[in-house]
Amino acid sequence: MDRSALDAAHAAAVRYLESAGERPVGSSTTVEDMRAALGGPLPEDGEAAAQVVAELARRADPGIVATAGPRFFGFVIGGSLPAAVGADWLTSAWDQNAGKLLGLPAGTGVGFVTGGQMANTTCLAAARQAVLARAGWDVAVRGLWAAPRVTVLAGEEAHVTVYGALRLLGMGDASVTKVAVDGQGRIDPQSLRTALHAVTGPAIVCAQAGNVNTGAFDRLDEIVEAARERNAWVHVDGAFGLWAAGSARHRHLIKGVERADSWATDAHKWLNVPYDSGLAFVRDTAAHRAAMLRTAAYLQPAEPDKGRDNYEWTPEFSRRARGFPVYAALRSLGRKGVEAMVDRCCDHARLFARLLGSAPGVTIANEVVLNQVLVRFERTGMDGDGWTREVISRIQRDAICWASGTVWKGRALLRISVSNWSTTEDDVRRSVAAMLAAHER
Ligand SMILES: Cc1ncc(COP(=O)(O)O)c(C=O)c1O
The missing domain is CATH 3.90.1150.170 (Aspartate Aminotransferase, domain 1)
Structure with a gap:
């Protein structure tokens, strides 16, 4: 095998990572210059792989922002740990289809998705499945056309991706009853209780662990308490905040988190693995699987109790093995x-x-x-x-x-x-x- 393209990529990647701490943290070029550097007609004849990679690295370099470096504090980006980048390279080289790779023990209730958006979507699909099943309606089979109306209760400060998820799930922005929040963006539990008691049909509560602006956490123990009185599902959007669980000093912020029904988080944010990497956790594995399940004979589905097929837990069917960098x-x-x-x-x-x-x-x-x-x-x-x-x-x-x-x-x-x-x-x-x-x- 000609390894020169891989060597060129390795050299360019290491050069970037080694300089990330000292590069300007911002844009040092213009869109026009980048177009000029990378654009132009598609050549008739192919170019040598190593040349393509080396040229790409050289031409794209001025447009590469040091988001992986230590002084980028925008959005919630995180960098990439060396072990995670290394594993990510291997993931590409191995090119496994993790839709059917790992054979994890059944019942773990986790799906490796592209990010917080799809983690919220997966969890809320499971929630929709479960609360409608309690009302005697199998939404996976019958769809939403004549289903009982599901009410979603979310704080006024819920992340936009919760709304994105509800749109994809056919429920729309109008399915949300917005609940008052305090000065830090935390749901007011009493307002939630009042709103829940006004709901007659199936209900899902979307709580938040880590507000994207303030970093504040909803009081999960009180929220779960209120939701239980109404048999409502509790989903926690913890895209970055869920990682507070890993710290003895910060764990108190997510008190009660284990009593929720589903949790969305990102590995590409605070775990510092490369994009794209989100995690959708669902307690009710039957609802999770029912919401995502589709199968075909040619896939040779795993035998019951002999493992699991990962595509049954995520919206994606085929996908890269993004579990490796997380591991x-x-x-x-x-x-x-x-x-x-x-x-x-x-x-x-x-x-x-x-x-x-x-x-x-x-x-x-x-x-x-x-x-x-x-x-x-x-x-x-x-x-x-x-x-x-x-x-x-x-x-x-x-x-x-x-x-x-x-x-x-x-x-x-x-x-x-x-x-x-x-x-x-x-x-x-x-x-x-x-x-x-x-x-x-
Ligand atoms: C609370 C919260 N939820 C969801 C998301 C969306 O995550 P992603 O960009 O990985 O889809 C973010 C992103 O910042 C977030 O802060």
Whole structure:
């Protein structure tokens, strides 16, 4: 086999990862330049594989943002642990179809999906299946046309992907009864109880572990309590927050989580494995499987009790074996490593809040309970929203670090999310200095 294309990819990937800590954290090119670098007519004749890979790496390089580096604090990205990247390379090389690969013991109730969006979708499909089955309706067979109406109760701050999931599941935005939240975005349990008692048919409650802006957690124990009174299903969107379970210092935030019915999380966020990697966990394995099941003779389905076919637990049929990087990340970190990574990110978030919050004209707009920090910049005689947006665009242009803007409770804010395994205290201090320089200039 000619291995030169693989060697070229390896060399370019290592070059990128080794430089990620010092590359500008932002865009250093334009769309037009990238089009010019990568565009053009498709050549008549193919090019040598190694040349294609090496050229791709060279031409794309100016457009590659250091999102895997230690000073990218946008969205909730996370980087990629070396073990996870290595396992991801192997996953591509092995090219297994994990729809039917691993033969895990039956009954684990987990599906490896592409991300939080599909984890929420899978879990809510199982929820829909279960609550309608209790009402005597098999939605997998009969669909939704004449089914009893399912009410979904979600906090006003539910993530948009919950709505995305409900659209895909044929229930739509209007199936949601929005429940009041507090100043941090947490569902008010009493309002939930009141709303639940007004519902007559099947009900699903969508709770959240880790608000995408504040990092706040719904009070899961009280939410489960209220839901049980109405025989409602409780789904927890814990795209990044579920990883608080790995930390003794942060576990109290998700008290009661084990009493829910389904949980969505991402491995590509806080577990720091490459995109795309989400996990859908469902307690009621019968409902989970019924919601996803389709089969055909040529697939040679696993014999009952001899294992499981993974495509029966995910919306995807064929898919890459994204369980390998998850396995490698967990093995390389161990229990203590997961805990240390979560604690370190949270400590860094608190350090951001302490250093920024003590500077003149800067306030921290959330309770920093996890890895998220919301920052407001004010300058005398200027509109606070306008000045905060100006500081954010300066920070992004300076490219020492990167964090996004957001709007929380009607106010423009800088949103810092610390979720990369390789971020150090020095990275935090450098980033704070860059942020304050943008504010003071
Ligand atoms: C709470 C929450 N749910 C769901 C998602 C969607 O996850 P993904 O982008 O992996 O689909 C996110 C992403 O930030 C999130 O924060």
